[in-house]
Amino acid sequence: MAKKTIQDLDLKGKRAVFRVDFNVPLRGDEITDKTRILGALPTIRYVVEQGGTAILLSHLGRPKGEVNAKYSLAPVAKVLADELGQPVFFVPESRGPAAEKAVSELSPGSVALMENVRFHVGEEKNDLDLAQDFSKLGDVFINDAFGTAHRAHASTVGIAQFLKPAVAGLLIQRELEYLGDKTENAESPFVVILGGAKVSDKITVIDRLLDKADTILIGGAMAYTFALALGKTVGDSLSEPAFIDTAKAALKKAKEKGVKFLLPVDNVTVDSLDFDNMSVGNIGVSDVEGNIRDGWEGVDIGPQTVALYAGELANAKTILMNGPMGIFEIEACSKGSFAIAEAVAKNKEAISIIGGGDSVKAVNQAGFGGDVSFISTGGGASLEFLEGKALPGVEALDEK
Ligand code: AMP
Numbered sequence: 001m002a003k004k005t006i007q008d009l010d011l012k013g014k015r016a017v018f019r020v021d022f023n024v025p026l027r028g029d030e031i032t033d034k035t036r037i038l039g040a041l042p043t044i045r046y047v048v049e050q051g052g053t054a055i056l057l058s059h060l061g062r063p064k065g066e067v068n069a070k071y072s073l074a075p076v077a078k079v080l081a082d083e084l085g086q087p088v089f090f091v092p093e094s095r096g097p098a099a100e101k102a103v104s105e106l107s108p109g110s111v112a113l114m115e116n117v118r119f120h121v122g123e124e125k126n127d128l129d130l131a132q133d134f135s136k137l138g139d140v141f142i143n144d145a146f147g148t149a150h151r152a153h154a155s156t157v158g159i160a161q162f163l164k165p166a167v168a169g170l171l172i173q174r175e176l177e178y179l180g181d182k183t184e185n186a187e188s189p190f191v192v193i194l195g196g197a198k199v200s201d202k203i204t205v206i207d208r209l210l211d212k213a214d215t216i217l218i219g220g221a222m223a224y225t226f227a228l229a230l231g232k233t234v235g236d237s238l239s240e241p242a243f244i245d246t247a248k249a250a251l252k253k254a255k256e257k258g259v260k261f262l263l264p265v266d267n268v269t270v271d272s273l274d275f276d277n278m279s280v281g282n283i284g285v286s287d288v289e290g291n292i293r294d295g296w297e298g299v300d301i302g303p304q305t306v307a308l309y310a311g312e313l314a315n316a317k318t319i320l321m322n323g324p325m326g327i328f329e330i331e332a333c334s335k336g337s338f339a340i341a342e343a344v345a346k347n348k349e350a351i352s353i354i355g356g357g358d359s360v361k362a363v364n365q366a367g368f369g370g371d372v373s374f375i376s377t378g379g380g381a382s383l384e385f386l387e388g389k390a391l392p393g394v395e396a397l398d399e400k
Contacts (some may be wrong), residue, residue, distance in 0.1 A: 001176065004167040004398040006043060006142055011052030013108055015138035017163060018047065019393075021147035021377060022058035022076045022113075029075045030400050035360060036147060037080055037368075039377040043144045043169035044084060044111060054111045055103050055138050059092060059148065065121030086115055094155075095120065095133035103137050117155045124153055131158025144169025149393030150381040160396040168397055171377065176394070178353050178374040179385050183320055187351070190216055191316035193309065193340060195220030196323025196358065199243045203250065204387040205322065210253050215260040215316075217309045219301045219325030219336065223264050226251070227290065235269065235292035262309065265290055266302030268326065268333065273297060280332045282357045300326025301336035310343035317343055322355035322383065324362045330374045338366035345371035356382030 017344035020040040025032045040056075045072050047054040063071040064253035077090035084152060089106065093099040094114040096371065097399055103112055114137070117123045131154040135141070141163040143149070148156055160166035168176075183190070194202055199222045209216060218226060221238035228239055229247035242308040254261035269292055285302055286292045301309070321344060328337035337359075345368035352372040354363050357379035376382040385391055 001168065002400055003171060003394060004165055004400050005173055006046060006167050006169050008400070009140060009165060009167060011047055011050035011140070012382065013051060014140050015053045015054050015055055015103060015106070015139050016047050016142050017057060017134060017159065018043070018142045018169070019145045019148070019159070021145035022056075022073060023060050023147060024076060026075070031075065031079050033361065033364065034079060034083070035364065035375065037076065037083060039171050040144055041083060043171055046170060047142070048086070048109050048111065051108050051137070053103070053106050053108055054281065056111065056113045056118050057134060057244045058113070058145070059118040059123065059155075060116050061118070063116060063118050065118065065123070067119045071116050071118070073113055073116050080111075080113060084111065084256035086111065090239050091115065095130060100136055120154075122154055124151070126152050126154050126158045128154070128161070129215040130154040132162050134159045135162035135374040138163065139203060141166040141396060142169045143167075143393055144171045146172050146175040146376070146391065147378040147381050149378065149390070149391040150384040152392040156393040165396065166397045168394065172394065174374070175376055175378065177381055179355065179376060182318065182351055182353065183212060183386070186212060186318035188286050188318070189316050190318040191215045191217065191312050193217045193219065193313070193319070193321040193344075194323055195222060195325045195337070197221050197238060199225040199247055200284070201238055201325065201383075203243070203246050205383060206250050207253070208386065208388050210250065210257055210259050210318070213259055215262065215312050216254065217262050219264060219305070219309075219310060219340070220323050221298070222300055222323070223301075226263050230263070233293070234298060235294050235296040237292055237298040253394050262312070264301045264305040265308060266304045267298040268300035268302050268331070268336065269296040270299050271296055273299065273327070273330070275330070280328045280330060283332060299330075299333040306336055306339045309340060313340070313343040313347055316347060316350045319347065319350050319352040319364075320355055321353070321359050322357070322386070323359050328358070328362045328365070337362040341368045344368070355386060
């Protein structure tokens with residue numbers, strides 16, 4: 001890696017201001033998915049073992065620059081303490097004399113979590129006064145917040161100007177290794193599964209992966225724009241007619257490059273759907289050509305598509321998955337996503353990479369989180385990195 005990393009530092013007796021991504025899903029005070037907390041543990045443990053002090057900065061939700069108890073990181077401190085097996089001092093501020101005093105009193109090997117950095121309006125504006133205040137909390141800067149690395153904020157980018165050395169933590173290194181090197185120089189067959197809501201969100205990724213993958217499997221609502229491009233009917237399915245030409249161009253590129261580009265051969269359909277109540281009306285299937293009738297909406301890939309895609313996945317040596325195959329949040333529409341997660345997990349010969357966002361939720365909900373090689377902690381950051389964009393939170397770190 002071209003950037004300085006935590007392994008380049010002598011941390012003994014040093015206070016490390018350490019940006020993590022603890023933007024975890026909450027239901028009231030309860031954390032419903034700990035993936036991001038678990039992702040930060042190796043670097044926190046490393047700092048502690050090396051005799052440093054970990055002073056953690058994170059955001060949670062979108063409090064829009066105002067103090068809001070709903071977005072306090074206090075519940076996260078409790079879970080982090082349990083997972084680490086050592087106390088975590090929660091400091092109810094992230095800047096100013098009281099915060100600086102609180103962290104200056106910590107003994108080496110301690111861990112502190114500061115309150116939500118987005119309680120300050122300057123955070124998302126990359127305000128340099130705020131960044132400088134954050135820098136006063138310690139002696140070195142570690143960025144391990146991969147999920148926020150695509151944003152130039154005061155605690156991810158601005159701070160690196162004031163606090164040196166500024167280095168990458170273990171999580172960011174692993175993310176770049178799996179989403180970067182392992183897909184850049186993937187062992188063949190390299191099978192990519194792309195799903196999710198919109199072609200327009202994923203077209204740059206599709207285009208880039210067409211240069212690297214042997215096979216691309218398409219699912220989710222995205223498939224219906226491709227179906228339109230092939231002259232099929234999609235009924236009331238979520239689709240983007242404005243992107244039909246984009247879909248056609250991707251199909252053409254796949255042909256030219258010799259990439260196997262598969263679309264669903266059958267779809268699960270419903271005649272009504274209530275997302276708030278997580279319920280659907282009557283359930284049907286598309287016709288033998290994969291057409292969906294008016295009044296019906298495609299909500300998942302069908303069983304024949306699952307079998308077809310599972311066959312491709314069984315022979316893969318590298319797998320990258322981004323986006324669910326259907327509206328997996330609703331049980332009646334989740335079978336395809338869960339079956340594909342299972343097919344990925346079953347292939348123990350392959351390096352399997354779950355590229356962030358909702359596909360991570362789907363794989364975890366299906367119970368296969370522990371059976372894949374790597375689960376990215378980034379949603380937007382993973383997508384932007386896979387698109388080939390530079391991540392400001394990584395760019396801001398010191399060169400080796
Ligand atoms: P993305 O963020 O683009 O990966 O999209 C994830 C979202 O796509 C999830 O909330 C899914 O419910 C949604 N999605 C997947 N398949 C469909 C579909 N057939 N119709 C509507 N939404 C879908």
